[in-house]
Amino acid sequence: MQAILAREFGGPEVLELEELPDPAAGAGQVRVRIHAIGVNPYETYMRAGAYAIKPELPYIPGADAAGVIDQVGSGVTAWTPGDRVYISGTATHKAYGAYAQLVVCNQDQVHRLPRRISFAQGAGLFVPYVTAWRALFGRANVRAGDVVMIHGASGGVGSAATQFAVAAGATVIGTAGSDDGLALVRAQGARFAIDHRNTGYLDDITRVTGGRGPDVILEMLANVNLDHDLTVVAPGGRIVVIGNRGRVEIDARKIMTKDISVFGMALWGIPADEIRRAHDAIVAGLDSGALTPVVGTELPLAEAARAHRQVMEPGAKGKIVLLPDPGP
Ligand SMILES: NC(=O)c1ccc[n+]([C@@H]2O[C@H](COP(=O)([O-])OP(=O)(O)OC[C@H]3O[C@@H](n4cnc5c(N)ncnc54)[C@H](OP(=O)(O)O)[C@@H]3O)[C@@H](O)[C@H]2O)c1
Structure with missing residues (x-):
């Protein structure tokens, strides 16, 4: 699979598109084929090595994405391949691991994405x-x-x-x-x-x-x-x-x-019970039409560095979203 990897901390140029082995879903996990990834300001602080959470190098940035489940590990009953979902972090870490074509999540890190919401919009939910x-x-x-x-x-x-x-x-x-x-x-x-x-x-x-x-x-x-x-x-x-x-x-x-x-x-630092309530409120709001994420910019995944520059510039208009190559 293709993923953005940071092999060192530094400026946006440390973000490189690389070919990595496909991950597999373990027990209690699902694998998601990612259609869109949300870019957040904290990912730039983390990339610079100046954030409270400092990953071991190399690492794949990002925690927000949406896609379709394509593999289900043992013991998972709530999800089946083909389900549309948005993710809240990855099995690697709740704050990184998502700038990729394929992402493995623990089963409680995926949430139903209603049909009225596009993948690009779903990438800006968590x-x-x-x-x-x-x-x-x-x-x-x-x-x-x-x-x-x-x-x-x-x-x-x-x-x-x-x-x-x-x-x-x-x-x-x-x-x-x-x-x-x-x-x-x-x-x-x-x-x-x-x-x-x-x-x-x-x-x-x-x-x-x-x-x-x-x-x-x-x-x-x-x-x-x-x-x-x-x-x-x-x-x-x-x-x-x-x-x-x-x-x-x-x-x-x-x-x-x-x-x-x-x-x-x-x-x-939000307690787990409050996180659950927040996701319930999000999915209910998406279903009812009260919530509709705003996507301002879509860029190919390979342009992650450009997205990191843009997210720190003035003139925000909703989310900046990265689109991985759909693959075979
Ligand atoms: N505490 C947390 O857990 C947490 C979670 C998520 C985000 N954050 C932080 O919250 C901030 C916003 O995140 P985001 O994802 O919404 O970022 P974003 O999409 O880049 O939006 C930044 C917002 O800040 C506005 N802004 C710029 N200059 C401002 C000023 N002088 N006064 C008031 N607002 C100004 C921007 O307006 P214009 O561009 O239109 O000027 C825009 O509305 C970031 O610093 C992020 O790191 C914290």
Whole structure:
């Protein structure tokens, strides 16, 4: 099979397409023929050797993908060859092993992919949607009637969070930094789409909430925005830090005087029972039509390095997806 292998840590150029032996499903495992692979920012941090999870070299990146089961190991009764699935990590590791034509997963790492969802869309389900669900419902306790600001709503996690929050009856304010991104945010059902490139855009957030501020903020770039979030959030508000790329200075007095709760979250630390609930919510939302992943860019698997450059550039518009050669 073809797979992307990193033989050393470094820049995007360390990602090379190689020919590797086909893996086989062991007991309690399934093998998935992969049709599409989702690219996430953390895969660039891991490739650079700067991530909390540091794989042994060489390694195959990626944890998000969708395809069709083509081999079932002994003891597996819930799945049969031909089933369409999306995966949440691989048997190699929950955070890598997926940039390949064939991937072996433990049977609880595959999830039914409804027919209305394409493989490219299914490749953007695990990391973005589980993260979004956990931030909204596991941390911020979002309920109908809340005003939820998604600070960075044009990317994978932000578009997933917008769909989940709208379906839960929240009013969503989503920010983006490009015209395409703003259009995408509106199309996901956000009531307000605000450009985070504009000086003074935080005043717009205060204005559209009638001076009160959002009840909840999901933050994709805390090192830039956390202190501003503390300024604009409503009294008693909840802020969830999802993304952060450096240090930040905050005025902690705002947390005290406004009775604010600041939560953090990391996908890899979510308790197993909560992960199960998140996947149940994802599959139910896909079935009902409440959730529809947005694919912005499709590239051949061989162009993984280009995808890693693009995912770190501004102007997000949903997911970047890699397509392996379909094979024989
Ligand atoms: N904690 C966790 O477990 C977890 C899980 C998944 C992801 N993450 C992190 O969460 C972040 C988002 O992930 P993703 O997959 O959605 O990435 P993505 O698809 O690349 O999207 C990035 C988002 O951040 C926005 N952004 C850029 N500059 C911003 C600014 N100054 N203020 C607010 N937003 C800004 C982008 O908007 P424009 O491009 O339109 O400017 C875009 O909406 C990443 O840092 C990722 O590493 C964390």
